[in-house]
Amino acid sequence: MADLLNVVDLDKSFGKQQVLHGVSFSVATGHIVGLVGPNGAGKSTIMKSILGLIPTDGGKITIADDPVSITSHQELDQVGALIEYPGIYPFLTGKQHLQLFANHKNRQANIEQVVNALGMQRYINQRAKQYSLGMKQKLGIAQALVNHPRLVILDEPMNGLDPQAVKNLRDYIRQLADEGTSFLISSHILSELEKLADDILILDHGQIVRQSSMNELVQSGGTSYIIRTNKDTQAKEVLTNAGINLLPNQAIMIAQERLNSLDEVLRLLIAANISIVDVNKVQHDLEESFLDMVNADKEAK
Numbered sequence: 001m002a003d004l005l006n007v008v009d010l011d012k013s014f015g016k017q018q019v020l021h022g023v024s025f026s027v028a029t030g031h032i033v034g035l036v037g038p039n040g041a042g043k044s045t046i047m048k049s050i051l052g053l054i055p056t057d058g059g060k061i062t063i064a065d066d067p068v069s070i071t072s073h074q075e076l077d078q079v080g081a082l083i084e085y086p087g088i089y090p091f092l093t094g095k096q097h098l099q100l101f102a103n104h105k106n107r108q109a110n111i112e113q114v115v116n117a118l119g120m121q122r123y124i125n126q127r128a129k130q131y132s133l134g135m136k137q138k139l140g141i142a143q144a145l146v147n148h149p150r151l152v153i154l155d156e157p158m159n160g161l162d163p164q165a166v167k168n169l170r171d172y173i174r175q176l177a178d179e180g181t182s183f184l185i186s187s188h189i190l191s192e193l194e195k196l197a198d199d200i201l202i203l204d205h206g207q208i209v210r211q212s213s214m215n216e217l218v219q220s221g222g223t224s225y226i227i228r229t230n231k232d233t234q235a236k237e238v239l240t241n242a243g244i245n246l247l248p249n250q251a252i253m254i255a256q257e258r259l260n261s262l263d264e265v266l267r268l269l270i271a272a273n274i275s276i277v278d279v280n281k282v283q284h285d286l287e288e289s290f291l292d293m294v295n296a297d298k299e300a301k
């Protein structure tokens with residue numbers, strides 16, 4: 001499928017602090033891409049760069065093959081976005097906000113559709129000053145979606161939403177993606193995007209540390225082996241020298257995806273005169289896998 005958004009070698013510094021280091025990825029038409037990383041990893045900075053809100057130091061961003069930057073943003077009329085906090089006018093109703101944002105074409109129908117999809121009917125005619133945090137968040141998301149843009153960029157959209165609202169939003173995003181809309185959605189919680197994203201980008205310290213399909217991540221990243229021996233330090237050395245990648249852990253820990261066969265590992269240890277005391281297969285949940293990847297990246301620095 002053709003890529004709608006392309007980001008190539010994006011660099012960005014704030015003063016002396018470099019926060020993005022050669023970030024490259026793409027978002028295919030009709031795909032939902034999750035951008036996940038701990039606080040301060042650079043998620044919002046990537047999104048603001050794509051939206052031409054901040055100048056970048058290097059790299060190239062294109063939407064539908066046309067370049068986007070702080071001085072060139074023609075393509076952005078095909079983009080809907082919610083970055084950080086929604087801009088809300090307290091004395092306008094939710095509906096008046098959407099009327100301000102909605103294009104004239106299919107205006108009423110589009111407003112009605114997004115209000116129903118996000119379950120906002122009950123309070124859409126109330127002034128926004130009476131809205132709770134979650135209600136304001138939903139209004140911000142509705143503003144980003146109301147014109148059915150080709151690309152939607154949402155920064156931590158689930159923040160403050162109750163479980164029903166999260167489900168409504170997930171279902172609606174999936175429906176729009178099936179109709180051809182592309183999404184880039186950030187979160188600092190990987191499992192929040194598990195049921196939603198087709199592809200996942202894991203960002204740490206301004207670098208993409210993993211890029212894969214969600215299915216691949218769920219299937220592969222989740223299983224590892226922990227091996228205990230009578231000489232763990234020596235065993236780690238033997239395995240590392242043989243090119244086997246160990247996960248950062250006091251014990252000897254190997255991700256299943258990085259392993260051709262467990263036999264090979266055990267043979268290497270026995271050949272080095274090391275006794276194997278125990279082998280344990282561990283199923284991590286997605287959040288643990290995410291923390292492993294982020295911690296591995298930290299150790300490598």
Ligand SMILES: Nc1ncnc2c1ncn2[C@@H]1O[C@H](COP(=O)(O)OP(=O)(O)OP(=O)(O)O)[C@@H](O)[C@H]1O
Pocket residue numbers: 014019037038039040041042043044045046188
């Ligand atoms: N306007 C700015 N001036 C200086 N530093 C900034 C600015 N905006 C962001 N930063 C720094 O850039 C880094 C990345 O910030 P960013 O907001 O992109 O992270 P994030 O991944 O979105 O984090 P969070 O999950 O907390 O929202 C942080 O170290 C932050 O302090």
